[in-house]
Amino acid sequence: MSVEVNKYRKCLYDILKRTEVINHYIQGVKTTGYLGTDIELIALQFRKIIELIALSSLVANKKEYAAMRSKFREDWNARLIFQDLERVNPEFYPKPSKQIEKVNSEGVKYFEFEPIEAGYLSKKEAIKIYEKCGGVLHAENPFRESKDIMQLQKQFPFWIKKIMTLMNHHSIILANKNMVVGLMKGKNDGLPHVTLFGLAENQNIKQFKE
Template identity: 30%
Template sequence: MEEIKKRKNVVSRLHKSYLSNQSMTGYIETDIDTVYLQLRKIIELVMFACVVANDSAGLTLNKTLKKGYEIKKIKNELKRFNSDFFPSPMAEGGIDENGIRKVDDLDPSDQEFLTEEELFKVYGKAGKFLHSQREYQYGSPEEKIKILNEGIDYINKLVVLLNHHWTKITNDTFFAVVMQDENDGKVHVARMARFDGGHT
């Protein structure tokens, strides 16, 4: 998860340069390549984190799954064990009268986040910028700017997905993840268990 933050920071610096009418790499084409490479790697890291979470919870996963890089195979294998493997973004709702922090599912109308379906579509789209093609793949100057902005938007939606998310392992077990702790700025992970009454 810390690596995801580092890759996101690369894109943030590139975006800041772009807003100042500068290119971080010197060319908009290589700026585009940089954004989509980081996007693709972040998506792979999200899927690897899902594998680690399920594995550490004691689920017996296929050995090839732990070493593979094909995220569609990872998805299909994870779904065999856990149909709810994908992270769920959460919204904090303050502290209740007992001093317990309240959280609820993030409403997409409040903040857009990348869904499971979108994640795999975006992954395929990002792959187009990892290889040189015979046809010129970037298009006009206006199209280049649109491609760059779309890549940045995808990464921002991934950040919303991950900022505070829960990963369901079983009906009674979850991992709660905060990407940027308010005290030390680090990733914090807690294993949560449901107790009687349906609360965690």
């Protein structure tokens, strides 16, 4: 497995801190003192979070992505990264789940991943939000119809909830069918954690069961 765990974890940490900033502004804990700049600041965080979701998937699929794009180190546009990742691994987008603790018949604890089927940020929604937020990051031409930033502001709480549902506990199936699992906030330290899982051969499965 060739996923660079530290780079993946760094992307998750950056997402985590930016969600905290968004929540502070949504809740009124912080303000720039002007509604326009508040909304622009939040919109910028949403764009960067979606870029980081794309870049974390790039990290997870670096080998295949780099083979297709020699200039992968220069990529930043989420929409274009999603398009290119789709070509090398159709399962590149994170899959949200819940980690359920269970106990087997012998009293041994283990975890199962229960898929989350709704309420998370889909790939299609991510691109729509990315483009909507990009639309308010430039000065408005006074001769054009004004953008309804208040309508945009009303959507922020729903977007952040969907992002956290997607990223809190998620997995990505890699092109080689291994899997990377990400946790945004560890129970003990409140920091992101990343684990790699590989396909077990028959002998390894037998030893694991024993």
